[in-house]
Amino acid sequence: MKYEATxxxxxxxxxxxxxxxxxxxxxxxxxxxxxxVCPVCLGYPGALPVMNEKAIELCCKAGLxxxxxxxxxxxxxxxxxxxxDMAKNYQITQADEPLCLGGELEVDVDGEMKTFTLERIHxxxxxxxxxxxxxxxxxDYNRAGTALMEIVSNPCMHSSADxxxxxxxxxxxxxYGGISDCNPEKGQxxxxxxxxxxxxGQEELGSKVEIKNMNSFAFIQQAIExxxxxxxxxxxxxxxVVQETRGFDSDRGETFSxxxxxxxxxxRYFPEPDxxxxxxxxxxxxxxxxELPELPAQRRERYVKELSLPEYDxxxxxxxxxxxxxxxxxxxxxxxPKLVSNLVMGKGMSWMNEIGQAEYLSIMxxxxxxxxxxxxxxxxxxxxxxxxxxxxxxxxxxxxPKAIVEEKGMAQVSNDSALEGWADEAIAANPxxxxxxxxxxxASINFLMGQVMKASRGKANPGAVMQVLKQKxxx
Amino acid sequence: MADLHKLTIAELSEKLAAGECTSVEVVNDVLAxxxxxxxxxxxxxxxxxxxxxxxxxxADGARTAGKELPLLGIxxxxxxxxxxxxxxxxxxxxxxxxxxAPYDATVIAKLREAGAVLLGxxxxxxxxxxxxxxxxxxxxxxxxxNSDHVPGGSSGGSAACVAADEAIAALGxxxxxxxxxxxxxxxxxxVKPTYGRxxxxxxxAFASSLxxxxxxxxxxxxxxxxxxxxxxxxxxxxxxxxxxVPAFGRNLSDDTSLAGMKLGLPKEYFVEGMDPEVEKAVRDxxxxxxxxxxxxxxxxxxxxxxxxxxxYIIATAEASANLARFDGxxxxxxxxxxxPLELYGKTRAAGFGAEVKRRVILGTYVLSSGYYDAYYxxxxxxxxLIRNDFTEAFKQCDAxxxxxxxxxxxxxxxxxxxxxxxxxxxxxxxxxxxxxxxxLSLPCGFSSTGLPIGLQIIGDSFAEETILKVGHAYExxxxxxxxxxGL
Numbered sequence: 008m009k010y011e012a013t014x015x016x017x018x019x020x021x022x023x024x025x026x027x028x029x030x031x032x033x034x035x036x037x038x039x040x041x042x043x044v045c046p047v048c049l050g051y052p053g054a055l056p057v058m059n060e061k062a063i064e065l066c067c068k069a070g071l072x073x074x075x076x077x078x079x080x081x082x083x084x085x086x087x088x089x090x091x092d093m094a095k096n097y098q099i100t101q102a103d104e105p106l107c108l109g110g111e112l113e114v115d116v117d118g119e120m121k122t123f124t125l126e127r128i129h130x131x132x133x134x135x136x137x138x139x140x141x142x143x144x145x146x147d148y149n150r151a152g153t154a155l156m157e158i159v160s161n162p163c164m165h166s167s168a169d170x171x172x173x174x175x176x177x178x179x180x181x182x183y184g185g186i187s188d189c190n191p192e193k194g195q196x197x198x199x200x201x202x203x204x205x206x207x208g209q210e211e212l213g214s215k216v217e218i219k220n221m222n223s224f225a226f227i228q229q230a231i232e233x234x235x236x237x238x239x240x241x242x243x244x245x246x247x248v249v250q251e252t253r254g255f256d257s258d259r260g261e262t263f264s265x266x267x268x269x270x271x272x273x274x275r276y277f278p279e280p281d282x283x284x285x286x287x288x289x290x291x292x293x294x295x296x297x298e299l300p301e302l303p304a305q306r307r308e309r310y311v312k313e314l315s316l317p318e319y320d321x322x323x324x325x326x327x328x329x330x331x332x333x334x335x336x337x338x339x340x341x342x343x344p345k346l347v348s349n350l351v352m353g354k355g356m357s358w359m360n361e362i363g364q365a366e367y368l369s370i371m372x373x374x375x376x377x378x379x380x381x382x383x384x385x386x387x388x389x390x391x392x393x394x395x396x397x398x399x400x401x402x403x404x405x406x407x408p409k410a411i412v413e414e415k416g417m418a419q420v421s422n423d424s425a426l427e428g429w430a431d432e433a434i435a436a437n438p439x440x441x442x443x444x445x446x447x448x449x450a451s452i453n454f455l456m457g458q459v460m461k462a463s464r465g466k467a468n469p470g471a472v473m474q475v476l477k478q479k480x481x482x
Numbered sequence: 483m484a485d486l487h488k489l490t491i492a493e494l495s496e497k498l499a500a501g502e503c504t505s506v507e508v509v510n511d512v513l514a515x516x517x518x519x520x521x522x523x524x525x526x527x528x529x530x531x532x533x534x535x536x537x538x539x540x541a542d543g544a545r546t547a548g549k550e551l552p553l554l555g556i557x558x559x560x561x562x563x564x565x566x567x568x569x570x571x572x573x574x575x576x577x578x579x580x581x582x583a584p585y586d587a588t589v590i591a592k593l594r595e596a597g598a599v600l601l602g603x604x605x606x607x608x609x610x611x612x613x614x615x616x617x618x619x620x621x622x623x624x625x626x627x628n629s630d631h632v633p634g635g636s637s638g639g640s641a642a643c644v645a646a647d648e649a650i651a652a653l654g655x656x657x658x659x660x661x662x663x664x665x666x667x668x669x670x671x672x673v674k675p676t677y678g679r680x681x682x683x684x685x686x687a688f689a690s691s692l693x694x695x696x697x698x699x700x701x702x703x704x705x706x707x708x709x710x711x712x713x714x715x716x717x718x719x720x721x722x723x724x725x726x727v728p729a730f731g732r733n734l735s736d737d738t739s740l741a742g743m744k745l746g747l748p749k750e751y752f753v754e755g756m757d758p759e760v761e762k763a764v765r766d767x768x769x770x771x772x773x774x775x776x777x778x779x780x781x782x783x784x785x786x787x788x789x790x791x792x793x794y795i796i797a798t799a800e801a802s803a804n805l806a807r808f809d810g811x812x813x814x815x816x817x818x819x820x821x822p823l824e825l826y827g828k829t830r831a832a833g834f835g836a837e838v839k840r841r842v843i844l845g846t847y848v849l850s851s852g853y854y855d856a857y858y859x860x861x862x863x864x865x866x867l868i869r870n871d872f873t874e875a876f877k878q879c880d881a882x883x884x885x886x887x888x889x890x891x892x893x894x895x896x897x898x899x900x901x902x903x904x905x906x907x908x909x910x911x912x913x914x915x916x917x918x919x920x921x922l923s924l925p926c927g928f929s930s931t932g933l934p935i936g937l938q939i940i941g942d943s944f945a946e947e948t949i950l951k952v953g954h955a956y957e958x959x960x961x962x963x964x965x966x967x968g969l
Contacts, residue, residue, distance in 0.1 A: 045586050050807040052578070052686035053565045053587055055719050065780035085803050087849070093821055096806035144822075146811070277858060280800055282720050413951035 009207040010242060011416060012235040014170050017040035017199040018177060020187045021133065021153050022065045027152040028132040029056030029099065038195045039141040051092030055281050062154035066130045068295050069156065069186045070107030072302060075128060077292045081106045083279035088272050092134035095177035102276040105129035106285065116172040123173050126159045137268040155426040162212060167231040173226055181301050182328045202231055204238035216247040218255050218262055230255040233262055269305050306331060316343035323352055333368060340377035343384045350380060357481045370405050378408045386468055388405065392417040419468045426467060435460040444480055452476055486511040487647045491556050491704040494650060498545065498555050505555025509599055511831040512557050516648045519969045523621045525643035527562050528570060529602035537599040541921045552711055552731065554597030559649035561640050562603045563610060563686040566590050573686050574618040575608045577833025577929040581814045587684020588716045589653060590693050596711040603796030604639030608835045609805060610660055610688040612636050613904050616894065626668060626967040627933055631891040640698045641668035646969055651699040651708050655685055657692045658793050659911025662923035665698055666886035666936020669925045669965065671705045672698045677918035678723035681716030687804040689797035692915040702924060702953040707731035709946065723849055728947050738955040741775030746879030750786045751910055763844055763935040764885045767956065771883065774955055780912030781875040781882060785867045786913050790891055792868065793875050793912040794849050795861040800897035802845030808833065840901065841850065869917040876942040885910055886936035890929045908936065919943045922953050925962040
């Protein structure tokens, strides 16, 4: 018998808000423990939650970017469970009336376009961070109550490749939309993965296993693959999959049982009496829609259609929003998109790999890069000299491009008498290629061109050289 | 002694303004009264004498500097579930022993702004769960009229201290009758404002959708003055209503005519088993209102009989979540265990009293998977029917007259073994909390054994002005509120 896997993801994303979900405390990653806390996020007696409107806006905008319907009246619920990471021992979340309903994501999975549908997006508050040390557990409530939204996909994926492509696309959209920085190391994007396996052709889904709270995409991929194999083996051996929650041991690359269905929490959801329902008008939704930023796919299209960049360049440049924003800023100053693209994708990316993106961008600011590109565009320096110039700028951690060009004598030579002299020398010294050219083998001119460039020690303007050579040979 | 502690807010404000006394003298009189009688009454859990006198001194200074504030220099007692920065806030529970509030509740900030002197913290049923102040872990309070009897609850300390002239006024909270019932038992005036009128920020929550803070005072006029200070929108409480607050105190007219006013009499509120003396006192009060010009009409609140059942489902469900935070991790009592679960279990077993445990268990049960629809969801539906009853009734009348309790204050220990019996006493007060509208309790007579009897005046949502007007007219033309217990 053949088996197929079904996968659904519940992805928690920390939104970029100035303050927490229900109080005015700010969130700052890496701050000293328990320094951004107040009676509300510490669950003190008498403290009450007040909704963060920016978080609602970001959650709805995320929904609009993903094609969700915005719920005109959503509500809050309490999810009850005892654990020290939740100060009130209940989490304020949305059970049956989330902010965003439906939605979908079109994703390129190894060259095949697939559409993955969403069930919902709801808003909630984050838990505190527990650290377990010998003989004790420490709780840092700085993260407690920060704005967290949960994007729930339908069980519509069938392989780890599907899930990975979905997550990469989701992360990219959230970054582009300004919804979240989605930094996995900072726990800004975490997923619970649901995996089940059933015989091909069977209508109902197999027993579901949930693997909780994973932030590494690589581990998610590994966990899914392990689970599909484990469940398939079980079924093939005539066994049954137990519905349960499992953890992932990244050292062994295996999942392990944590909690079975019988021991599942009863969260005793009920409507949160301290908060009013969230009402969102159609006008508000349209306002938010009009503020939506350009998404990667739209940007790629613009690069190809309006800037005439090759598809390949457009794909590479838009993969990272920071790079793409950087690129956009340079072309606003310098125009010449293809030249800029060559610089960014060539020298730029190689230096970013070496010294780090932030460092590179702080040296080769859009202004400096624009100036460098301008020098090339105005034919002051050659393409080769441009690369050399970038190297010098990075090595010196900045500087004035023009001054360096002068200092290093990098300006290319376009003046006719010098070029003509070199051209005459090349023609005189190489009769064979000259003959071949005249006989119709036009490619032979490239050899003569190389000779002129060599004679000029790379400073000759190749276009001008070509013109002079042609004039002399054709005339 | 000038007997300043026996005066009302209105009377003292006049004297203070006229320079006939100082706030320090008032506070000293009240402190002396506490020294004399609180051994018998037991209203106070903590009194901060130095702070009270300092606040009084500051108030006197402000007055000399020309300040005029609605409660300037008036000493007020605080129910022990309201957070006052730097003070304990035990909610009469062992689980909050050692906790010091890090912030002021909004109503406390409002009292301070109005110039009031915060006198001390008064006893209550643990986490406001009870009707007799007998479920109190840290003190025992008696009825000032007869120390063998309960003061009512849960704001028993608030009512007792006002009735005993151990405070000029007090703050209480009303979730199912917790202001009105002790006011009735102790012979003072209490107001349960419309839900959303007063910010709950800083009120340790029992049942969030029902809790309201309100005044307990010696007269309707005083209640109106205090209520005016307490009300108003607060951005820290999402359930607080953003609407203008009428000048309840300043606008209260001394005109005693009720001509043109229709007062409803709900047949369902004269329940079986009601004490005949209570029924008579209330019916006499209805007759009195008629004599002041009011038209009396019969109204029906048919779903009132379900109020107790609905109340004890919704209130306990909310309480089970609200009280989950008392876990020994961040503040208050902690009894260590091998793991978090054991720590929670031991702490909560030792920290909560029997009634609190009973309600937390009940609330947990009604929210449990498989029972939610049958209990909580159904209760919410019936709650809507109860609210609709009032909406219908207020189409026919301006306010409703009713008893507050089926009997006068019962004896200490009389009902402690039978919680269900005690729950049933809330039958006349809980419908108002479930519907969210407002009500007032004021003295309308005494039993043959000398215990006060209360009249309840129920108003529509945001109709506090109406019930205050009726109460003020009744009070000005009767003498009940002038009676003092023989302490």
